[in-house]
Amino acid sequence: MGEHSGRVAIVTGGAKGIGGAIADRLAAAGAAIAVFDVDDQAAQARVEALRESGVPAHAWHVDVSSRSDVEAAVDAAEQELGPAHILVNNAGMIVFGSLLDCKDEDWDRMLAVDLFGVFVCTQTVGRRMVANGIKGAIVNIGSTASMKPAPQQFAYCVAKAGVKMVSDFAAAELIEHGIRSNTVAPMGAVTDINRELLADPAVMRALEAALPSGRLATADEIAAAAVWLCSDDAAYVSGATILHDAAALTHAIWWR
Numbered sequence: 001m002g003e004h005s006g007r008v009a010i011v012t013g014g015a016k017g018i019g020g021a022i023a024d025r026l027a028a029a030g031a032a033i034a035v036f037d038v039d040d041q042a043a044q045a046r047v048e049a050l051r052e053s054g055v056p057a058h059a060w061h062v063d064v065s066s067r068s069d070v071e072a073a074v075d076a077a078e079q080e081l082g083p084a085h086i087l088v089n090n091a092g093m094i095v096f097g098s099l100l101d102c103k104d105e106d107w108d109r110m111l112a113v114d115l116f117g118v119f120v121c122t123q124t125v126g127r128r129m130v131a132n133g134i135k136g137a138i139v140n141i142g143s144t145a146s147m148k149p150a151p152q153q154f155a156y157c158v159a160k161a162g163v164k165m166v167s168d169f170a171a172a173e174l175i176e177h178g179i180r181s182n183t184v185a186p187m188g189a190v191t192d193i194n195r196e197l198l199a200d201p202a203v204m205r206a207l208e209a210a211l212p213s214g215r216l217a218t219a220d221e222i223a224a225a226a227v228w229l230c231s232d233d234a235a236y237v238s239g240a241t242i243l244h245d246a247a248a249l250t251h252a253i254w255w256r
Contacts, residue, residue, distance in 0.1 A: 003231060005030035008081045010074070012064050012121055013091030015042035017191035018141060021223035022088050026230065027055040031086065034077040036062035036070075036121075056081055064091045064117030065109075067124075074124050083132045086230050087125040089118045089163070090141040094193045096152045107155050114159035118166050122181070126174055135178030137230045140167040141222070142185040144245050160185075164241060171239035180238035182229045187245035189217045213246035 009026045013019035014035035020042075023033050027050050035057065037043040043059035050057035058080050060073040077084065092114045095106040118140055129136040145153055146160035163183065170181035188194065198204050208214055225242050228234055243249065 003029050004086070007085035008032045008034065008077070008083060009086035009088065009230070010034045010036060010077060010084050010121075010125060011088045011090060012036045012062065012117065014088070015039045015046050015059070017193075018186075018189060018219045018222050018226075019088070019090035020046055021219040022090060022226050023050070023057075025220075025223050025227040026086065026088075027053070027057065029227065029231075032056035032081045033058075034073075034081055034084070035059040036064065036073055036091065038063055062091075063113075064089075064121055065112035067120050070117075070120050070124050074128060078128065083128060083134060084125050085129075085134055085136045087121060087136070087138045088141070088226060088230070089121050089138070090226075091117055092141070092159075092193065094153065094156045096197070097154060098152055099154045102154050110155040111159050111162070114156065115162040115166070118163050122166060122170050126170060126179065129179050130174070130177050136180075137234075138167070138170055138174075138179065138181040139226045139229045140164075140181070140183045141226065142167070142183040142241065144185050144187045144243065144249055146185060147243075148249060167241075168239055175238055180229075180234070182234070182237060182239070183241040184222060184225045184229065185241050185243050185245070186217055186222045187211070187248045189219045189222055191219065211246065211248050212251040213248070217244060217246070 009031040011023045014023040015037040027033050035043045047057040047059045062069045062073045142163045143160040145157040146164045167181050167183040
């Protein structure tokens with residue numbers, strides 16, 4: 001029996017990558033898992049693997065930029081698995097582009113998925129936690145891009161800065177109900193949103209050379225931080241942002 005036995009966790013973008021690693025770690029700790037994702041095939045594969053290990057799990061097709069999708073899936077998850085104790089807002093996307101080149105449609109889609117999705121999921125699940133009297137945990141997957149402009153990532157940086165504020169606001173507003181909200185801000189890992197770019201050996205070498213650790217994180221390393229924030233060991237942690245970057249931002253101002 002794990003720490004999260006009897007608890008239900010919703011993981012958006014939980015089919016693969018960082019979200020998949022988070023789902024696996026929460027399941028290993030005993031939680032029932034609700035995967036919200038637009039990749040139905042990958043989500044079903046994730047759920048089937050969890051079920052084979054004895055974990056109650058179910059997947060729903062959810063575009064987090066659609067309030068109706070989110071609300072319907074939260075309803076269904078509550079009926080199928082029980083009320084949510086944990087929400088991990090991980091779903092996201094990126095369209096590369098500078099401030100001067102950013103197209104309206106790219107801006108709209110990025111903020112709809114990466115920012116509005118976090119808002120609507122936090123609001124919907126937060127309301128249920130309050131109504132159900134659950135002292136829950138919300139974890140938002142942010143980015144170091146929320147703290148420092150990253151080349152060709154204008155809309156992404158803006159969206160992730162907004163995610164941090166949604167998370168902080170939730171922490172301030174919901175703590176009286178015993179609900180915690182925190183952010184993990186990774187430098188990055190190889191996932192579907194950047195796999196094509198980082199498949200270029202020259203790009204990967206340049207990126208790794210710029211990092212003081214000499215490498216990106218793994219999805220599982222990021223998941224470990226997120227799952228700790230869901231745990232009882234983090235019961236007094238709310239409104240925090242864990243900078244998960246192996247000193248990359250700190251090193252940017254280091255001199256010797």
